[in-house]
Amino acid sequence: MPALLRSLLALLATLWLISMLTFAATSLRSPQEVAQSALGRGVAQEQIDAFVEQQGLEGSLPRRYGRWLGDFVTGDWGTSPITQLPVAQELGPRLRNSLILAVVALLLALPPSIAIGLAVARRRGGRTDVAVTTGSVVLAALPEFVVGVVLMWLLAVQAGLLPVDSSGLAFGGLGEQVEAFALPALTLALVLAPQFVRMVRAAAIDVIAQPYVRAAVLRGLPARTVLWRHVLPNTAGQLVNVVAVNLVWLIGGVIVVENVFAFQGIGQRLVTAVSQGDVPTVQALAMVTGVLFLAISVAADAIVARVEAGTR
Amino acid sequence: MRRRGGSAIRAVLRAPEGRIGAALALLVLAIVVLGPALAPYPPEKLGVGAPSAGPSAEHLLGTDTLGRDVLSRVLCGGASVIVIPLIAVLLAQLVGGGLGLAAGYLGGRWDAILTRLFDVVMTLPPLLLVLVLIAGLGSSAPVLAVVVALVFLPRAGRIARAATRSVAGADYVVAARLRGESAGYVVGREILPNIAGPLMADAALRLTYAIIFVATLNFLGLGVQPPRPDWAVMISEGRATIAVTPLGVLAPAVAIAALSVSANLIADALTAHWSPDVRRAGVH
Amino acid sequence: MAALEIAGLRVGFEQARGDVTPVVWDVALDLHAGRVTALVGESGCGKSTVALAAMGYVAPGGTLLGGRARLGDVDLLGLPPRRLKSVWGRQIAYVGQNASLALNPALTVGRHFEEVLRRHAGMRRPAARARTAELLEAVALPDPEAARTRRPHAFSGGQQQRIALALALACRPGVLLLDEPTTGLDPTTQARVAALIRALVTEQGVATLFVSHDLGLVGTLADEIGVMYAGELVELGAAADVVARPVHPYARALLEATPRLDGGAVRGLPGAPPSAVVRDRCAFHPRCAVGDHSCAGAPVILRPVVPGHLARCLKPGAAAPSAPAAVVPAAAPPETTPLLVARDVVCRYPRRDQAAVDGVSLQLAAGETIAIVGESGSGKSTLLRALAGVHPLADGELTLDGQPLAPAAAARPRQVRARLQLVFQNPDASLNPRQTVGEIVRRPLRLLRDDVGREQEEAAVAALLERVQLPAAFADRRPGQLSGGQRQRVALARAFAARPHVLLCDEVTSALDVSVQAAIVELIVELAREQGTAVVMVSHDLPLVRSCARRVVVMRAGRVCEEGEVARLFATPRHPYTAELLAACAALEPGAGRSAASMA
Amino acid sequence: GGRGAGASGAVAISSDALGPRGGTARLLLGGGGPRLVLDPATQVNEPDAIVDGLLYDGLVRLHDDWRVEPRLATRWESDAAQRVWRFELRDGVTFHDGRPLTAKDVVYSLRRLLDERLGSAVYPRLNGELRPDGVRAAGSGAVELRLTQPDAFLPVALGARHCKIVPAGTTDFSRAIGTGPFRLRSLDQSKLSFELERNPGFWQEGLPRLDRIEGMLANDQASLVQSVASGRFHFGGFIDPSLASSAEASGDARLLAHRSALFNDLVAAADSEPFTNPDVRTALKLAIDREQILSLAYKGHGSIAHDVPVRTADPFFAEGLAHRTRDVDEARRLLRRAGYPNGIDLELLTAPAGAAMVDMAVVAKESLAEAGIRVSVQQRPAGTYYDAVWLKEAFYVDTWVLRHPLDAMAVMFESSAPWNEARLRSPRLDELLREARSTGERSEQAQLLGAAQTLVADQAGFVCPAWLDELYVAKPELAGVGFNATDLVDFQRASLG
Ligand SMILES: Nc1ncnc2c1ncn2[C@@H]1O[C@H](COP(=O)(O)OP(=O)(O)OP(=O)(O)O)[C@@H](O)[C@H]1O
Ligand SMILES: Nc1ncnc2c1ncn2[C@@H]1O[C@H](COP(=O)(O)OP(=O)(O)OP(=O)(O)O)[C@@H](O)[C@H]1O
Ligand SMILES: [Mg+2]
Ligand SMILES: [Mg+2]
Secondary structure, X not given: OHHHHXXXXXXXXXXXXXXXXXXXXXXXXXXXXXXXXXXXXXXXXXXXXXXXXXXXXXXXXXXXXXXXXXXXXXXXXXXXXXXXXXXXXXXXXXHHHHHHHHHHHHHHHHHHHHHXXXXXXXXXXXXXXXXXXXXXXXXXXXXXXXXHHHHHHHHHXXXXXXXXXXXXXXXXXXXXXXXXXXXXHHHHHHHHHHHHHHHHHHHHHHHHOOHHHHHHHHXXXXXXXXXXXXXXXXXHHHHHHHHXXXXXXXXXXXXXXXXXXXXXXXXXXXXXXXXXXXHHHHHHHHHHHHHHHHHHHHHHHHHHHHHHHOOO | XXXXXXXXXXXXXXXXXXXXXXXXXXXXXXXXXXXXXXXXXXXXXXXXXXXXXXXXXXXXXXXXXOOOEHHHHHHHOOHHHXXXXXXXXXXXXXXXXXXXXXXXXXXXXXXXXXXXXXXXXXXXXXXXXXXXXXXXXXXXXXXXXXXXXXXXXXXXXHHHHHHHHHHHOOHHHHHHHHHOOOHHHHHHHHHHHHHHHHHHHHHHHHHHHHHHHHHHHHHOOOOOOOOOOOHHHHHHHHHHHOOOOOHHXXXXXXXHHHHHHHHHHHHHHHXXXXXXXXXXXXXX | OOOEEEEEEEEEEEOOOOOEEEEEXXXXXXXXXXXXXXXXXXXXXXXXXXXXXOOOOOOOOEEEEEEEEEEOOEEHHHOOHHHXXXXXXXXXXXXXXXXXXXXXXXXXXXXXXXXXXXXXXXXXXXXXXXXXXXXXXXXXXXXXXXXXXXXXXXXXXXXXXXXXXXXXXXXXXXXXXXXXXXXXXXXXXXXXXXXXXXXXXXHHOOEEEEEOOOHHHHHXXXXXXXXXXXXXXXXXXXXXXXXXXXXXXXXXXXXXXXXXXXXXXXXXXXXOOOOXXXXXXXXXXXXXOOOOHHHHOOOOOOEEEEOOEEEOOOOOOOOOOOOOOOOOOOOOOOOOOOXXXXXXXXXXOOOOOOOOEEEEEEEEOXXXXXXXXXXXXXXXXXXXXXXXXXXXXXXXEEEEOOEEOOOOHHHOOHHHHHHEEEEOOOHHHHOOOOOOHHHHHHHHHHHHOOOOOHHHHHHHHHHHHHHOOOOHHHHHOOHHHOOHHHHHHXXXXXXXXXXXXXXXXXXXXXXXXXXXXXXXXXXXXXXHHHHOXXXXXXXXXXXXXXXXXXXXXXXXXXXXXXXXXXHHHHHOOOOHHHHHHHHHHHHOOOOOOHHHHOOO | OOXXXXXXXXXXXXXXXXXXXXXXXXXXEOOOOOOOOOOHHHOOOHHHHHHHXXXXXXXXXXXXXXXXXXXXXXXXXXXXXXXXXXXXXXXXXXXXXXXXXXXXXXXXXXXXXXXHHHOOOOHHHHHOOEEEEEEEEOOOOEEEEEEOOOOOOHHHHOOOOOOEOOOOOOOOOOOOOOOOOEEEEEEEOOOOEEEEEEOOOOOEOOOOOOOEEEEEEOOXXXXXXXXXXXXXXXXXXXXXXXXXXXXXXXXXOEEEEEEXXXXXXXXXXXXXXXXXXXXXXXXXXXXXXXXXXXXXXOOXXXXXXXXXXOOOOOOXXXXXXXXXXXXXXXXXXXXXXXXXXXXXXXXXXXXXXXXXXXXXXXXXXXXXXXXXXXXXXXXXXXXHHHHHOOOOOOEEEEEEEOOOHHHHHHHHHOOOOOOOOOOOOOHHHHHHHHHHHHOOOHHHHXXXXXXXXXXXXXXXXXXXXXXXXXXXXEOOOEEOOEEEOOOEEEOOOXXXX
């Protein structure tokens, strides 16, 4: 299918540009500096030289880029100079954790948001609608870490219901593993939900105003049928788009929330890697996140196309 | 919809949420501007009270672990989360908006190139992009402003381009071109007045995100560094002692919330006024 | 006994906070089985509101202020919502304006039928399917079986309208409410759907309300016509009577504003209707040619003028004093050298194989008015934009006064730009909402006119506004504060400010009501004659064209398929497509016999 | 000559002093690096020390009072010149994989430390006096160390936590084969978590008491206390002193302190302006308010220090130093004399790289200001602090853990020491330290080290206002946790009640 091929090529081109951008941004420091900061306390020049060679820091920037890209696509993501671990191996489990976290948060946020959004759209302008709308504007404006810290205070410190952090993820039984997800996922869901509610509401209001909805009502169909059969399917396309768009923010949110709750995911790793100057890890994470994000966008586009196939 | 006499301020004040937002914003701004003068103690002065003390008459919000007055620190801690986002958004709006306007007006190859460029930058999740850049550039207030501006630049550009395009195709612009108006006139008199409103609403919305953004970077320890008082840094530092001195975290949290919420309320009112149909999802 | 008896219907809408403005007042209508009652009037006079309120439905923001709608022995307006829902779709059915919007794009056609049949007839799927096929066949939809599994977008506008009609008839309702069921369809399709409706109504004995703004159309279709103005019925009578002998000045004005294929003159109706019900005097008085001060004194009631023909007028049937000169096509100018010539013009859009304009040649003499007609998408607008210099030519050439004319407006010298002016279809989009009328009209003066100095501009603007019959004070208004007709006048003033030699008009009236439309056409013809301007008028409205142009060019799929003098072409079309166009229009002419409408 | 002894073979422990056997203790260790280093010779951070201390054993172990406890060595002695040392090894000790401990293993382990390329932290301490070929086996049950210059403190040096004994030939430390009380069950470097289990063949009978230890490294100070208080962990540390009160407030956990086990110091490098002038260095020491730092930055968890890396309670502490008091006027006078009549502006760098490092700088700023030393505190990211700042900048905060006085001064102030952050170049100090090493006489040692401390306190650009306790939180049921100068925390006798 040429359309698919074209979008795939566009995707690859974008990825390539991302890789250049990332590589350029992380290669601003000279190899010497990188080695110094990685090796730390009083090192000999020989060690620095060895490091530069081992990390593939010698040669011109384009050559280094070429080498790095070649290695990257063949699965060799380098070794973190800080942890001495192969980057790919280190990121695997963290990536899994982060993905689960994102999915859990999404599942936590989406269904109630749809229900609430549809409900208030139906009684647009009512007191509940105003309350929900204003509430979502307020909630949407709160930084993730503020929501997270407040939840931590309420649920963990005051009520003692949940652990304050996600260290249960590293070991501990299933219960502790599950608990480890609770606060981060809840925080993310709270940050996402207002966006979703607003979008569902706006989309549903649009659809409800459509003549075909009034036509359905005037055919004597019950309200439930009208809402779920006639309104919801027509918001689906927009909804998928909204979810896809919000996933960018979800990725950002995951980074923040992981750092609030010491959750062992890629976001936490990214921030430490940035502050430690762990270049290979930062590069790999940028690429992984880029791929993930693009995959999501493409998937969303495909779904939207499918959903809207019938509706032009 | 009547668009006449619709100065942004009046548009904001007309909507109830806009009024609340404006009041809140004024309050926060007053705190930031007058705070240093009002602070009962120097914000960095140690041991003005017993460390980690609860609220009292002398220390309305208690003290932190070094015995500094939390109230004074809150009063003095808002500068960076206001100034840096403002500069960043201004930069993004000027540069990105300018480019977007050019792309939208010129169309053709320039449009294609710029749009593609915007798209590429936008494919990187914003926080990731900022972190990557900070990894390369290090962190300081100017770097922060530029980096955040860079994140928002393509978004501002896209909006400006879309707005320009929607107007550039309008018959009245065609009419102007048929008359042989100069590009300056067409852009300045025919296009800009019609997109200024939406762009302003968009900038206000972006400001909300910039505030969240800068606060988040400060929180992650990649922005403003202690001991300078800063709301997000206070939260980050106070998190550990939240059980003992919750006010040391909750007070700056409320301050940040007030700031970003007020910005968002204003943005919301502006959006509702200028472009009731703009899908906010498409905006960021 | 009437199948649906509407009496004393009053509806209001919440305008500002808390204020309810009445928009429909004391409407009374009886619908009888097997008969079509039409409701006509200008946009916003409350037709749709009446149709919906007759079912017991008021759009959000609206309130029912009073009245009855008796269906058998129940009053729909007194029913609780639950009961209403079992009546809707079963005993009384509604088809909304523009069927393509009235069918849910996410559901298959079959699904729409299934839902209704299950709900009101308790039918299971197989039974519902059979009934669906039967219904689709009744509305003459090709291949009903296959149609069931497709979604609405897979059908043309006319077919969608048929589906919507079939859906309304699914449960054999006694009453059918149709809100402008043919608006937006091209004339040919319009005629077919109208004929179908008529046939079904007669056949199934349904009492039908037919809402339309087209008096010509309903004259051929309806048994009875109600004319609405400002939320009130102003005339009600047998269709033939109302069309042939309208008694209310408003009904007469509407009829006179409707262009006729036979070339009869159209006359515009100045002014605009009030936006709310006027109860203390005759609402039409400010626009009325025959009324006097007595009309403004007291409310006027609807009363019989002759038996069975009611009107809300103190001077029913009075002739207008001295009818203003009707529009007459410009006299044929002496055969001089052509002013504007297009030779073998080809225009394309990116990523489209088919050229939008495919080798069109055209000649325009000074002072001449020609019309370009053709169905939607035939390339009329593109051709016009190419002439104006805003669409690039893929091939061909243009000359003005024998001199080659640069294809791009930007490349044309200033004087040349002044000589060609373009007026757009939609006056909303062609005026910058952020500029005042004064600024809008002043720009071409400054840019394209050497003879008007800065200090004379203000006077010139005032003069131009006066010429298009707008008060000089309007110079300070912005487009948002004007009505559609007024905006189009501003657009004309802007075009004439440059003293053009050629005026290019792209469907300048199709966004306007008939009444306004006639006035604008009048104005164009008058100004053009005054200044000796040649006019190219693009339209898909044949009768309108007939009333103002001397020569017609018929386009189809980017090519000219016939060209000729109006009289000749309308009398003896040579191209089968022209004939088809004419036939469709003829079927919709006021007064055309019902037999003509039954062609399907 | 130096001499030490202990019973040979299995060591019996009177069991009544010990808690019950069994149970799994969970540790949450903060202050760690990005990975857990299982090679004891190159270990870096505190969690490495604690975990490696459980997995490996050294020849000796140091207590806070510099008592040298026999571990894998049962006896040691030197010749009169303090040049040739002989250590006798404990019988019947086996590694986790069942191999018996031999002199070969000890020789291999010690020689590794002397390899410059390995970069062990004890290398600078031993490098000057011991070459790899100076380490020899003396039969299978003893080793002999021949020094190039006298060192009476060699057993103390070997009590460093890096000097653990590993099987000869080990290059891969991922399995952590040692002779310690616990052995490694699993380690997940990406999660920074580990599981240890009792070493059934441990040479000290009856120990350890715990069956298992699970732990993880916490990257986040903030949640350490809460995590222990909420019951998910039995033991957490280090706790920043600023969090001590919250540990005390959160009912169910108690605070444990390894008294005065570390210090933060201000480094004023003598080779950079304005610290080239000794008056400026001395002004800093006179102006700083030690009490304030102890009470505010350290919340009282520590003790006053006197600008030497030796605690007041240390047997080698130079008494006279304790009588020096804060003198702001004198500090001003010195500054005037140095050419700063209007005071001086300084930029002090710090990082959240160790307990209270930032708070210490912030508090120091206060008292220095009173003497006209106006400090602006600049916080740098912890991750790159030791690369970008340490040993490079002029004025910054550093942190050290407790060392033996001689070790500490040798590592920090000897002219040739690579970690001479203060840039002290004093032949006299080098001489004093050399002499102290070469005498076995306790009183002479004390006198020489005392003189060295006085010199450091007078001259070095090294401002050390207070010692800081290493703080931990523990659940009450965890008993028997000990502290020492080698492994920091010792869980050998820990038990769950
Ligand atoms: N939902 C609504 N809210 C407020 N006012 C409304 C609403 N719907 C209709 N109106 C007002 O009621 C009046 C009658 O509207 P209605 O739609 O019945 O007119 P119409 O004759 O059907 O016009 P058209 O030919 O344009 O369909 C108008 O003035 C309109 O502005
Ligand atoms: N911007 C565009 N991009 C691509 N194709 C276009 C564009 N505008 C018009 N077309 C196509 O060009 C052809 C001619 O369009 P044009 O607008 O000239 O028709 P028209 O006769 O004016 O129709 P209408 O009566 O609907 O205004 C049509 O097939 C149309 O689909
Ligand atoms: Mg209507
Ligand atoms: Mg057109």
